Amino acid sequence: MSEERGGWLSRLKSGLSRSSQRLTEGISSIFTRRKLDDETLGELEELLIAADMSIGIAEEVTGKLRRTRFNQEVAPEEIRQALAEEVARLLEPVAKPLVLNPALKPHVILVVGVNGSGKTTTIAKLARQYRDAGKTVFLAAGDTFRAAAVEQLKIWGERTGSTVIARGQGADAAGLAFDAYQEAKAAGADVLLIDTAGRLQNKTDLMAELQKIVRVLKKVEAALPHTVLLVLDATTGQNAHSQAEIFRQIVGVTGIVMTKLDGTARGGVLVSLAEKYGIPIHAVGVGETAEDLRPFSADAFARSLMGLEK
Amino acid sequence: MFDSLSNRLSDVFDRLRRHGALSETDVATALREIRIALLEADVALPVVKDFVNAVKEKAVGQDVVRSVSPAQMVVKIVHDHLVETLGGGADAASSALNLNAVPPVVIMMIGLQGSGKTTSAAKIARHLRLRERKKVLLVSLDVQRPAAQEQLAVLAKQVEVESLPIVAGERPIAITKRALDVGRREGYDVVILDTAGRLHIDEALMSEVAAVRDVAQPTESLLVADAMTGQDAVNVAKAFNDRIGVTGIVLTRVDGDARGGAALSMRAVTQKPIKFMGVGEKIDALEPFHADRIAGRILGMGDVVSLVEKAAETVDREEAEKLALKLQKGGFDLDDLASQLKQLRKMGGMSGMMGMLPGIAKIKKQIEGANINDGMIKRQEAILSSMTKQERKNPKLLNASRRVRIASGSGTSVPEINRLLKQYQDMAHMMKKANKLGKKGLMRHGLAGLMPGGFRG
Numbered sequence: 001m002s003e004e005r006g007g008w009l010s011r012l013k014s015g016l017s018r019s020s021q022r023l024t025e026g027i028s029s030i031f032t033r034r035k036l037d038d039e040t041l042g043e044l045e046e047l048l049i050a051a052d053m054s055i056g057i058a059e060e061v062t063g064k065l066r067r068t069r070f071n072q073e074v075a076p077e078e079i080r081q082a083l084a085e086e087v088a089r090l091l092e093p094v095a096k097p098l099v100l101n102p103a104l105k106p107h108v109i110l111v112v113g114v115n116g117s118g119k120t121t122t123i124a125k126l127a128r129q130y131r132d133a134g135k136t137v138f139l140a141a142g143d144t145f146r147a148a149a150v151e152q153l154k155i156w157g158e159r160t161g162s163t164v165i166a167r168g169q170g171a172d173a174a175g176l177a178f179d180a181y182q183e184a185k186a187a188g189a190d191v192l193l194i195d196t197a198g199r200l201q202n203k204t205d206l207m208a209e210l211q212k213i214v215r216v217l218k219k220v221e222a223a224l225p226h227t228v229l230l231v232l233d234a235t236t237g238q239n240a241h242s243q244a245e246i247f248r249q250i251v252g253v254t255g256i257v258m259t260k261l262d263g264t265a266r267g268g269v270l271v272s273l274a275e276k277y278g279i280p281i282h283a284v285g286v287g288e289t290a291e292d293l294r295p296f297s298a299d300a301f302a303r304s305l306m307g308l309e310k
Numbered sequence: 311m312f313d314s315l316s317n318r319l320s321d322v323f324d325r326l327r328r329h330g331a332l333s334e335t336d337v338a339t340a341l342r343e344i345r346i347a348l349l350e351a352d353v354a355l356p357v358v359k360d361f362v363n364a365v366k367e368k369a370v371g372q373d374v375v376r377s378v379s380p381a382q383m384v385v386k387i388v389h390d391h392l393v394e395t396l397g398g399g400a401d402a403a404s405s406a407l408n409l410n411a412v413p414p415v416v417i418m419m420i421g422l423q424g425s426g427k428t429t430s431a432a433k434i435a436r437h438l439r440l441r442e443r444k445k446v447l448l449v450s451l452d453v454q455r456p457a458a459q460e461q462l463a464v465l466a467k468q469v470e471v472e473s474l475p476i477v478a479g480e481r482p483i484a485i486t487k488r489a490l491d492v493g494r495r496e497g498y499d500v501v502i503l504d505t506a507g508r509l510h511i512d513e514a515l516m517s518e519v520a521a522v523r524d525v526a527q528p529t530e531s532l533l534v535a536d537a538m539t540g541q542d543a544v545n546v547a548k549a550f551n552d553r554i555g556v557t558g559i560v561l562t563r564v565d566g567d568a569r570g571g572a573a574l575s576m577r578a579v580t581q582k583p584i585k586f587m588g589v590g591e592k593i594d595a596l597e598p599f600h601a602d603r604i605a606g607r608i609l610g611m612g613d614v615v616s617l618v619e620k621a622a623e624t625v626d627r628e629e630a631e632k633l634a635l636k637l638q639k640g641g642f643d644l645d646d647l648a649s650q651l652k653q654l655r656k657m658g659g660m661s662g663m664m665g666m667l668p669g670i671a672k673i674k675k676q677i678e679g680a681n682i683n684d685g686m687i688k689r690q691e692a693i694l695s696s697m698t699k700q701e702r703k704n705p706k707l708l709n710a711s712r713r714v715r716i717a718s719g720s721g722t723s724v725p726e727i728n729r730l731l732k733q734y735q736d737m738a739h740m741m742k743k744a745n746k747l748g749k750k751g752l753m754r755h756g757l758a759g760l761m762p763g764g765f766r767g
C-alpha cells in the first residue's frame with residue numbers, strides 16, 4: 001500500500017476509530033473463540049444495529065455468515081474481517097468521488113439537506129479543495145432564512161478565497177441562485193456551490209421551494225444543476241432513509257456527503273441507503289474546519305467500522 | 311417499512327389465534343415485534359433490552375380484557391410503560407424550568423454541533439419573557455462556528471430580549487464572566503448561555519464547557535438534542551450528563567417525521583426530564599414535552615394529539631361548527647368540500663398529515679395509488695372555483711355541458727370533474743359514518759375506518 005494511501009487511511013481512522021471502539025469491544029467479547037450459533041449470530045446482528053444499520057441489512061450481513069460459517073469455531077478477528085468484507089461489498093458500488101467536469105464553466109453544485117446537518121461547512125470544505133486545486137470558486141448564499149446564515153457563508157468565502165454571491169435575509173433563494181449562476185458564468189468560474197436553507201423533508205411547502213430553485217436553474221439550462229449533494233449527519237438514525245428518499249424524489253439527489261463521522265456515531269444507515277437507492281457517496285466530514293473532508297472509501301469505511309487496522 | 315406496532319402485533323396474534331390470559335409464548339412472540347419496532351424507531355439497543363424485559367414482566371399472566379384483542383392488550387401495556395418511562399412520573403413541576411436561585415438565574419445550553427442550541431436558547435428566552443415576565447439576557451459563547459454570535463444577536467432582536475454585546479476575540483470564560491457581571495449590575499432575572507456545539511469525546515472542548523459551568527453555576531444545564539438522533543443518543547447523553555451534569559433535555563425537530571426513539575434513550579440513560587420540544591424553525595415553535603405523544607410516535611401509532619391540535623389551530627372554528635350543523639342536517643355541499651380542501655392545504659397538505667394519522671400505514675398505498683396529492687388538491691380547488699354558486703349548492707345541476715364548461719374554465723378535464731364529484735359523494739357518505747363513529751371511534755379506527763372504497767379512484 002502506497003505511503004499516501006496509508007496516510008489517508010490513518011487520518012480517516014483517527015476519525016472513525018472512536019466510532020468503532022465500542023463495536024469492536026462488543027464483537028471481541030462475543031467471539032473469544034465461540035461457536036457461530038444462533039445466539040452468537042443474534043448478538044452480532046444487534047451490534048450492527050447499534051451502529052445504526054437498519055435491521056434488514058444487519059440480517060442480510062449476518063445471514064451470509066450463517067450460510068458460510070454456521071457452527072464453526074471462529075476467532076473475533078476472522079469474523080470482523082468477514083463482516084467488513086460484506087459491508088464493503090455493499091458499499092463498493094456507491095463509493096465514487098465527486099469529479100468536476102472541467103468543460104463546465106461553472107460546474108453547478110446544489111447542496112441540500114435537513115437543518116444543521118452541515119451543508120454550509122461542507123461547502124466550505126469543498127471550496128477549500130477546489131481552491132487548493134487552483135480553481136475559481138463561487139458560493140451562492142441560498143440560506144436566506146436562518147439568522148446569520150449569509151454571514152456564516154461570507155466568512156467561509158473569505159477564508160477559502162471564494163467569491164460569495166448574497167442577498168439579504170428573506171430574499172428569494174431561486175432568484176439568488178439564478179443571479180449567482182449568471183455572475184459565475186460571466187466570470188468564467190470553474191465551480192458554483194449553492195447553499196440552501198435546511199429543511200425537514202416532510203415540509204411540503206419548503207420542499208416545493210427547493211424544487212423551484214432547480215426549476216429556475218433548469219430554465220437557464222436543462223443540465224443544471226450538474227450535481228445535487230445531499231448532506232447527511234452521521235448522528236441521524238433511521239430517519240436518514242426518509243431524507244434520502246424524499247430529497248431524491250423532489251430534487252434528484254446525485255450524491256451524498258456524510259458529516260460528523262469524527263464523533264461516536266457510525267453512520268451505519270449508509271449501508272442500507274447504498275443498497276436501496278445506489279446514490280453515490282462522495283465524501284465524509286470528520287471535523288469543523290475546511291480541511292476536514294475525506295473521500296469516501298468503501299473498504300476504509302467498512303474496516304474502520306469493524307475496528308480493523310488498515 | 312414502518313408499519314405500526316399495532317398492525318404488526320395483530321398479524322402475530324391473528325396467526326396465533328389465542329385468547330384468555332397471555333401465555334409466555336404469546337408474549338415472547340410479541341416482544342420480538344416490539345423489539346424490532348423500537349429499534350426501527352431509533353431507541354438505543356441497551357435501552358430496548360431493558361424496556362422489553364420490563365414489559366415482559368408486566369405482560370405475562372395478564373388477563374386479556376374481553377373486549378380487546380391480545381394485540382391491543384400488549385400494545386396498551388407497551389404504550390403505558392413507554393409513557394411512564396418517558397415522563398418518569400414527571401409532574402408539571404419537574405418538567406418546568408427551575409428558576410429558584412438568586413438572580414440572575416443561569417441557564418446553559420449544551421449539545422452536539424447543529425442540534426438546535428441557539429434556536430432553542432432564543433425560544434426559551436421568548437417563553438420566559440412572555441410567560442414568566444422575566445428580564446432575560448442572551449449570551450453566545452460560540453467562538454467556534456462562523457457568525458454564531460451574530461446569529462444569536464439577530465434571534466435576540468426577534469424575540470425582543472437583550473443580548474450581550476459581542477467583543478471580537480473574547481474567549482468563552484471571559485464572556486461568561488462579563489455576562490454574569492452585566493446580569494447582576496443590570497438586574498436581569500435570567501442569563502441564558504448558548505455554548506458552541508461540541509462532540510462529547512472532544513476532551514478540550516468538554517473541559518472548556520466544564521470550566522464555564524464552574525464559573526457560571528447554572529441552575530439549568532439543558533442538553534439540546536435532535537429528535538432524529540440514532541443509536542448514538544445514549545453515548546451523547548451519558549457523556550454530557552457524566553461530565554457536565556445535565557438537568558434537563560430539549561428535544562428539537564419534533565416537527566419532522568422521525569420516530570423519536572432518541573427521546574427514550576436519553577431519558578433512560580440520564581434519568582433527567584425532557585423539558586421542551588422544538589417543533590419548528592420559528593421562534594415560537596417551542597412546546598412543553600408530551601410523553602404520550604412521543605410514545606405514540608415511537609410505536610408508530612401516529613401523533614393523534616398533534617393532529618387534533620393542529621386541526622384545532624388551523625381549522626376555522628366557526629367554519630367547523632357550521633359544517634357540523636350541516637352534517638347533522640345532511641346538507642354537505644360542494645362549497646363545504648371547497649372549504650375542506652382549503653383547510654387540508656392549510657394543515658400542511660396530504661403529505662404533512664400523512665405522518666400524523668393513525669392507521670396510515672394500512673392505507674398509504676391506497677392514497678398513493680389514488681394519486682391523492684397536493685397537486686391534485688390544487689386542481690380540485692380550481693374546478694370548484696370554476697363552478698357557479700348554484701352549481702356548488704346543488705351538484706345535481708352539473709350536466710354534461712356544464713362539466714365541459716367547467717373543465718375548460720379550470721384547465722382540467724371532464725374525467726377529473728367526474729372523479730371529484732364521486733369523491734364528494736363518498737365524502738358525504740364518510741361524514742355520515744364519522745358522525746356515527748363519534749370522536750372515540752375515530753381515534754380507535756383512525757382514518758382507515760373512514761376510507762371509502764371510492765377513494766381508491
Ligand SMILES: Nc1nc2c(ncn2[C@@H]2O[C@H](COP(=O)(O)OP(=O)(O)O)[C@@H](O)[C@H]2O)c(=O)[nH]1
Pocket residue numbers: 113114115116117118119120121122198259260261262263284285286287288292423424455507509
Ligand atoms: N464535528 C463535526 N462538526 C461538523 C461537521 N460538519 C459540520 N459540523 C458542525 O455542525 C454545525 C452545523 O453545520 P452547518 O454547516 O452550519 O450546517 P447547515 O445548517 O446544514 O448549513 C456547525 O457547528 C458545524 O461546525 C463535521 O464533519 N464534524
Ligand SMILES: Nc1nc2c(ncn2[C@@H]2O[C@H](COP(=O)(O)OP(=O)(O)O)[C@@H](O)[C@H]2O)c(=O)[nH]1
Pocket residue numbers: 115116146198200421422423424425426427428429430507534562563564565566587588589590591595
Ligand atoms: N424544523 C426545525 N428546525 C430547527 C428546530 N430547532 C432548530 N432548528 C434548525 O436547526 C438548524 C440549526 O439550529 P441552531 O440553533 O443553529 O443549532 P446549534 O448549532 O445547536 O446552535 C437551524 O437551521 C435551525 O433553524 C426545530 O425544532 N425544528
Ligand SMILES: [Mg+2]
Pocket residue numbers: 119120121143149195196198
Ligand atoms: Mg447552512
Ligand SMILES: [Mg+2]
Pocket residue numbers: 427428429452458504505506507
Ligand atoms: Mg449555535
